[in-house]
Amino acid sequence: MRILTVIIVVTLACCSCLVSAQQATLIRNATIHTMLETAPQQNSDVLIRAGRIVAIGSGLDVDAQTRVIEAEGRHLTPGLFAGITQLGLVEVSAEQDTSDAAFASNSMRPEFSILPAYNPASALIDITRSEGLTWTLLGAASSGGQDAGMGALIAGQGVSLDLGGAMTLPDTGPSVLFVNLGGRAAELSGQSRAAQFMLLEQAMREAQSSGRQLANEPRLLTVTGREVLATFIADGRWMVQVDRASDILQTLAWAKRHDLDIVIVGGAEAWRVAAPLASAEVPVMLDPLTNLPGDFDQLGARLDNAARLHQAGVTLAFSAAGMDSHNARKVRQLAGVAVAHGLPWHSALLALTRNPAQLLGYTQQPGTLSKGGPATMVLWHGDPLDVTGYAEQVWIDGETQQRPSRQQLLLQRYLPQNPPRARQFLH
Amino acid sequence: MLPGVSFGADSDAGFAAEDSYPSTYQPAASEPLLLRNATVLTGTGARLEAADVAIRNGRIEAVGVDLPNPDGHTEVDASGRWITPGIIDIHSHLGVYPSPGTASHADGNEITAPATPGVWAEHGVWPQDPGFTAARAGGVTAMLVLPGSANLFGGRGVVLKNVPAVSYQAMKFPAAPHSLKMACGENPKRVYGSKGQAPMTRMGNLAGYRSQWIKAQQYLQSWEDYHNSDDEDAKPPQRDLAMETLAGVLRGDILVQMHCYRADEMITILDLAEEFNYRVTAFHHAVEAYKIADELAAENVCAAMWADWWGFKMEAYDGIQENIALVDRAEHSCAVVHSDSAEGIQRLNQEAAKAMARGNRAGLDISAAEAIRWITLNAAQAMGIATETGSLEPGKAADVVIWNQHPFSVYALADQVYIDGALMHDRNDPQLQAVSDFMLGQPAAGE
Incomplete structure (x- = not known):
């Protein structure tokens, strides 16, 4: 069952690319490394729209159409x-x-x-x-x-x-x-x-x-x-x-x-x-x-x-x-x-x-995060420099990845145990 | 002494010939130790908090919480630190492809014929390779040094204790079985096919293996006939170095370490082993092992893998970072993380951590206590030394690493590395950091 959930999550992650670039996205309550200060901004938000960063700050107000991602304190960095x-x-x-x-x-x-x-x-x-x-x-x-x-x-x-x-x-x-x-x-x-x-x-x-x-x-x-x-x-x-x-x-x-x-x-x-x-x-x-x-x-x-x-x-x-x-x-x-x-x-x-x-x-x-700059950034699971950390969401100019990678597709094919048909039907 | 070695090339030694070029390894002097109050990953799948490890006469004496110390073991405070078995690399070319990688140092691939089972990696090992020292600083206490993969039959590998020495014999792991390195796929057919020689295709690879095994069967038979003969004047057959290695495999004395990337080729190799009635101990590199994880577990064959290498050739094109975790998932599996790299061997803990994290991200729920086996006990098992090392169990060699923090962090460093209970590396004491002869007086010493 857990395996099935993973596949669904992967699929949903792909669907998120359908979100219009014009729609605003708020990443709420992240540890933000703008790389313009020596210390990260704790419990901060980033609002992005049309590929740019609209605002960085605490407790940003957004309208009902804005997609909100709860970062729960996770690291947000510029794209590496x-x-x-x-x-x-x-x-x-x-x-x-x-x-x-x-x-x-x-x-x-x-x-x-x-x-x-x-x-x-x-x-x-x-x-x-x-x-x-x-x-x-x-x-x-x-x-x-x-x-x-x-x-x-x-x-x-x-x-x-x-x-x-x-x-x-x-x-x-x-x-x-x-x-x-x-x-x-x-x-x-x-x-x-x-x-x-x-x-x-x-x-x-x-x-x-x-x-x-x-x-x-x-x-x-x-x-x-x-x-x-x-x-x-x-x-x-x-x-x-x-x-x-x-x-x-x-x-x-x-x-x-x-x-x-x-x-x-x-x-x-x-x-x-x-x-x-x-x-x-x-x-x-x-x-x-x-x-x-x-x-x-x-x-x-x-x-x-x-x-x-x-x-x-x-x-x-x-x-x-x-x-x-x-x-x-x-x-x-x-x-x-x-x-x-x-x-x-x-x-x-x-x-x-x-x-x-x-x-x-x-x-x-x-290579920085700033108001008016490109929304090219990564929300991390864990420490971005540690081997157990990994990128959870990646934006380039506000857009998330268009398609799963070949390696993600291979994983989806070989993760389920005892598939009813040949795995080549899984795609 | 290994079983079944009482006859062979001469009346005393078997085809494994472990009595030739014998180990002269002697454990360094050690004192009874009690490592106190660490998080201990035993290598058997257990994780103990605030636990102690007692060492006596170079062996693990006990592992547990609040161990008594009635006879005055020297106590080492490991509070806040982590203890694991010594790290073991099942696929190394240290010594045979040493640093610096000068042309005159390239002693790992006898690229003169597709079948060279008669060459031994140990005869190419340069003990002054600075890579041994660097690997020790990364917690590596033992490794299998293999010939390269240019040939269908590359030669014998050797298990070494990672101790500083002037001869490889003084590093040679006592009583460890020999291994035969074999190779599937692209490398042999590219190397020889490009010269217009066999093998030029995967068909040629298989024909090459089979014809050698047929010869080996005949060779083995000739020796059995000789030993079974009642004729006192019977002459022993002519010794043949290549056939001695292959006959040693057929007799079960020599392990088979099979370089093989693609799932379909691994299945074919299992059929080959069945045809000639020998066992493949481990597939190495095994980039597509995840496609046949259940089959490998059912056949009791280990897979030694990288955490993330892929794509450098066609047979590595389907590499995924969940390979190790998926192989590990099968019941009775034997997943091993290997380096095949003078850089990677220094950080096998990180390679295992990457593989664990990717498995967990895919929902496989792997703990550090389980994952540490990929670079300790499972590797030892596939090298035939699991009764001696690879886990922190009473009676085994005290090959032990104390880490300054969780070893699956990129920030972790090995503080102390013990081999047979002797402190062979201490991160905080330059006097306890060996320097190879080659590095003496070189600029890396620092200023």
Whole structure:
């Protein structure tokens, strides 16, 4: 009987999507993390209508048409950041035809953008969003190995977007440029990491030179590539994937030389250079679970990397190593583990909300809850950073999930015991 | 000594050959302990409040409330803390795919032929893998280190005590049975099919298993004929490392750990086992085990699973987070949570917690006392060491973890980790945190 109830609840939850976006919804008596104050607002209400937050406060009055959800003190947060992923770019990692994740190019192509491959109907989108993750930064990756060549040093452009799932061309944040440095990228740069900076400098020089100046030069970039790189040099965000402390210092020096706006991605040894990162005001997007020396660039990996960087005043965001997309939902656990190893809880939540939104310049999803802002938020069962907590309701621009995920459907099919007919009739 | 090992490749050792490369493990020195006033999850399904655990001579002496202390056990205040059995990982590649993952360290997959049952994972284990230390900090006291899954028959796995050591023999779990790692599905057919070799298909996988088992039956018969012969001049058959492993399985001395994702393939493998009259001990990864939970329980086969991995290949496409809970629901089931990961092994408590929470969300009503079995007693059972460890029962090894809070919280940390009653890790005492040789002088030591 209990099993039956669960199925009905799941079905009802789906029906709630039929509620018109124009109808107001009040979430009453929640613990609201606006991420604009250091402490949550206890016993507070949020009123949403037409995709926006109309009001936040205690004891909000509503009319009879307003749908009311009793939160009973549960946590309400902005929709969480899924990290750098390939959501919508990959279905089954090992099946090449379903994966647009990595660009194998023999030449440096900063004009490569991953966005045209994005598929909002991907099964991964529903699955990820149902876990309370409402937006991501699509990562541009280069495939290493013999085919890639030095071009993959600059892996191309990614963008941040909401995981709304509507079959429309997505609204995105500004494009960011991915750069790979360090030991793993050595094969992309003539087997020496020293050449990485030489090649970057050469490409940047090219981007800022006229065709005539380059007439007799060997070139790294296409004409379009030069134009794109020039815009990033002038005013763009560079996501630099690098782990080793000495490489991070070189990266900081390079960024300072050119006055570049950079984010360190990975940063396994970032804690060793926390002070220079802080004084350069360079944020770090890291995976708090990286504590083993996976390679020689990560010999200094520690579980308190996040706590130490925070202590030094470095702005943090979280992202699972390797652009994990199928299990992007694990990013909440990453944040919880960072807390277990010394990061304040609120700072961990910031690293999944406001911090990544700010450092990516993503105004569509500011990672905060405020009057007039988008109603992109999550009502949680339990602690949003704990492994036993889970997203109970997820709104993106005021809309709840349109359809159950494949995984929810599989559960509904295999949860009943001794079905009278083959389970394939259950759908 | 395991049953039925009195003959085989030579007159003294069986095909399991547990006398070769023998364990030299010795428990570290320990004192009688009385861990006081904790919430205790026994691993047998019980939860005791304000309970004590008494340890003597490296064994569990008693578990209960207000235990007397007549002969002066050293008392450890565990008030407000939690005690569980030592965590056990049934699927690890620590040591054979160690950190750092340099090419010269890749010793876990003998990708030279689809059937390599003659190789042993223990011969590839690097005891200085920093992953062992990290796993110990996560409460892991024992693990099964397996070869990889490139081959239909990948070789033998080894059960290790998670103690710091210079040789793997000094970690080797005494008297633990050997395991044979086998693999279903995509990996073998991809690895060999892409070279234009067999197996290229799942058909080829099955033909590959069957032809080897037929050979193994003949090999076993030749030894039985030899031992049963009245002819004093009879010559023993030629030893064959690969066949020794397979014959050990057919004799029931060696367990079978079967990498298999899809429900239909697991059913086919059960038919294969019936055809050649051996037992599959556990299906590993078992992403679709929830589709055949009742069948697995009826066959007395364990399923070792991830809490949430899915989708990285076709055979993992139907992974759901309720898999473990649904497998556990069947009566007489044996659900196990495994890591297959140097990161995951450090937090198996969290993996179990995730699986429990998803099961409860689906209405399955699973308690922490039950769920802890997935990473303790059930794992021990599927590794053939359940009489020795896996639960806090008098007489068993004192493999014990004291957690600073509920172990199913993401914020929980293992305060103390005891192996055979000896304190092998203490979170608050750097002197009691082993550092592998490799990590000496490396930057991770901190500043």
